[in-house]
Amino acid sequence: MAGQTDQLIKPGSGRGLLDVYADRFLLKLLVRKEIKVRYRGSVLGLLWSYVKPLVQFLIYFVALGVFLDLQRGTPNYAIYLFAGIVLVNFFTESLSNATRSIVDNRDLIRKIYLPRELFPVATVWVSAAHFFPQLLVLIGACLVVGWTPSIVQLAAVVLIFLMVAVLATGLGLLFGAMNVYFRDSENIVDMIVMVVTWASPVLYVWSMVERAMGPWFWIYQLNPMTVAVEVFHWAFWEPTLKAEQSVADAMPPELLTVWLPVSALITLAVLFLGQLTFRRLAVHFAQEL
Amino acid sequence: MTSHGQVAILCTDLRKQFVLRHTRSLKEALVWLVKGRKGDLSKKFLALKDVSLEVKQGETVALLGLNGSGKSTLLKLISGVLQPDGGTVLTRGRVAGLIEVGAGFHHDLSGRDNVYLNGAILGMTEQQIDEKFDAIVEFSEIGEFIDTEVKFYSSGMYLRLAFSIAVHTDPEVFLIDEILAVGDEPFQRKCIAKIKELADKGKTLFVVSHDLDLVATVCERGVLLEHGEVVMDGDVDAVVSELRRRSLSET
Ligand SMILES: Nc1ncnc2c1ncn2[C@@H]1O[C@H](COP(=O)(O)OP(=O)(O)OP(=O)(O)O)[C@@H](O)[C@H]1O
Ligand SMILES: [Mg+2]
Numbered sequence: 001m002a003g004q005t006d007q008l009i010k011p012g013s014g015r016g017l018l019d020v021y022a023d024r025f026l027l028k029l030l031v032r033k034e035i036k037v038r039y040r041g042s043v044l045g046l047l048w049s050y051v052k053p054l055v056q057f058l059i060y061f062v063a064l065g066v067f068l069d070l071q072r073g074t075p076n077y078a079i080y081l082f083a084g085i086v087l088v089n090f091f092t093e094s095l096s097n098a099t100r101s102i103v104d105n106r107d108l109i110r111k112i113y114l115p116r117e118l119f120p121v122a123t124v125w126v127s128a129a130h131f132f133p134q135l136l137v138l139i140g141a142c143l144v145v146g147w148t149p150s151i152v153q154l155a156a157v158v159l160i161f162l163m164v165a166v167l168a169t170g171l172g173l174l175f176g177a178m179n180v181y182f183r184d185s186e187n188i189v190d191m192i193v194m195v196v197t198w199a200s201p202v203l204y205v206w207s208m209v210e211r212a213m214g215p216w217f218w219i220y221q222l223n224p225m226t227v228a229v230e231v232f233h234w235a236f237w238e239p240t241l242k243a244e245q246s247v248a249d250a251m252p253p254e255l256l257t258v259w260l261p262v263s264a265l266i267t268l269a270v271l272f273l274g275q276l277t278f279r280r281l282a283v284h285f286a287q288e289l
Numbered sequence: 290m291t292s293h294g295q296v297a298i299l300c301t302d303l304r305k306q307f308v309l310r311h312t313r314s315l316k317e318a319l320v321w322l323v324k325g326r327k328g329d330l331s332k333k334f335l336a337l338k339d340v341s342l343e344v345k346q347g348e349t350v351a352l353l354g355l356n357g358s359g360k361s362t363l364l365k366l367i368s369g370v371l372q373p374d375g376g377t378v379l380t381r382g383r384v385a386g387l388i389e390v391g392a393g394f395h396h397d398l399s400g401r402d403n404v405y406l407n408g409a410i411l412g413m414t415e416q417q418i419d420e421k422f423d424a425i426v427e428f429s430e431i432g433e434f435i436d437t438e439v440k441f442y443s444s445g446m447y448l449r450l451a452f453s454i455a456v457h458t459d460p461e462v463f464l465i466d467e468i469l470a471v472g473d474e475p476f477q478r479k480c481i482a483k484i485k486e487l488a489d490k491g492k493t494l495f496v497v498s499h500d501l502d503l504v505a506t507v508c509e510r511g512v513l514l515e516h517g518e519v520v521m522d523g524d525v526d527a528v529v530s531e532l533r534r535r536s537l538s539e540t
Contacts, residue, residue: 007381008296008299008379008380008381009381010377010380011366011367011368011384012368012370012371012372023409025409026409026410029405029406029409030406033395033398033402033406036398037397037398040397108392108393108410110370110392111370111386111392112370112386112393113370113386114410183314184314184315184316283372284372286370286371287308288310
């Protein structure tokens, strides 16, 4: 700070997400505040982040796995299902909270200058705090049925987590900024959230889509969340299959060689677009809120 | 008058325009677009017109004017919350704005958590807050209430804690908007003493207040805003009496 005292600077001109990194301490406090406030006065507190996905899992498992009998064609269907649910929940929770984050923090934004990117980023971290316990449950369940992942598969899990976090941040910046001007964004995002669970192979397997879409299957694969869920299946579900259970087409072709890099690029493009839009719109946040 | 150093705040031809929008729904905006942009979706309003101002380091400036004359808007431009539509603002060193009592306080958090949160929002590092925590609590005279949620504070206690945090952030430029009104007499005196101490240390103060007597004791220089324009800039006593004269002639 001292070096800056002899320079005249323009107040309120930030460097976007780079400033968030410089303000890590504030980010940490905001995340902690968010978690504290969300569970104030609740007995179960953070435990709710286990209860909700478990209930969701049970509903899907009973309805789809048992009633529609999907578990016959898909061995270890429970693992398959839970791996997808956990990841998609992380994405949807991040995105819908990030979209509301700017409007929710209007009191602060209107009165004090701070890098506004902090708020969407903080909500993604809060969702990550909910995601990790669920991930532990998933890993526990996988170990019970004999999970033997390779190093590459473990690395893929980390990569997918980062990719989904970046994707949610990018979209959150975009819709969070738009939400200041048009509160319709919240509804648009609610719709996206609804679609995402069904537009990725969380409840069913990808080959069903390929059968239906034929040569147009690549469109389905362009969705980064689809690829993320597929890679999660590859890392968590596939290594739990025993030799005689092995499914011939467990993974779509070229998942790791083509689709993962493509999704990573799309994700980075989304982040870039989100940050760009956010910066343009952020100039007027304080007066529009 | 004391001699002053370099420029701390430099405003040149500052213009701020507000758009009073009448809709916040995408549907109405689309209908408006489809209908060939007939009628007005918004009204424009000029809150600041070509404000030029130079404040030196160590100066104490009172910004005076009637309601709606653009004082808060100018402060927000200087702190970076708002961006100008014309002209430029430049500042030197860290600027802390007390634009409103306890902005950034969260009702459901304890005083302690809020000290950390608000301190960080105002730009302090974790280490600085750790070091100054006791001094902050002591100055605010909050005592054992520090671990109570701030929603149970009285508005005076709220102000005390907020003010205490702000003065301990140790900024070069200190913007104060209308916050001294809530405290009781002893605390007000304490605040004024603290503000004067800051001024003596060479900090730049920029104070908005409707308490003209108070402002005249704290500040040396006065700037009078009227309908977004600087109409007078000079010794604080002269500006205060000019404002009094104008408000009398208006009623
Ligand atoms: N975000 C905003 N959108 C539209 N108009 C605004 C906005 N903020 C301020 N204004 C308008 O700008 C004008 C100046 O407001 P400002 O808050 O700067 O006045 P002020 O001098 O601080 O008044 P007071 O003494 O009441 O605090 C007012 O007419 C107000 O309605
Ligand atoms: Mg005001």
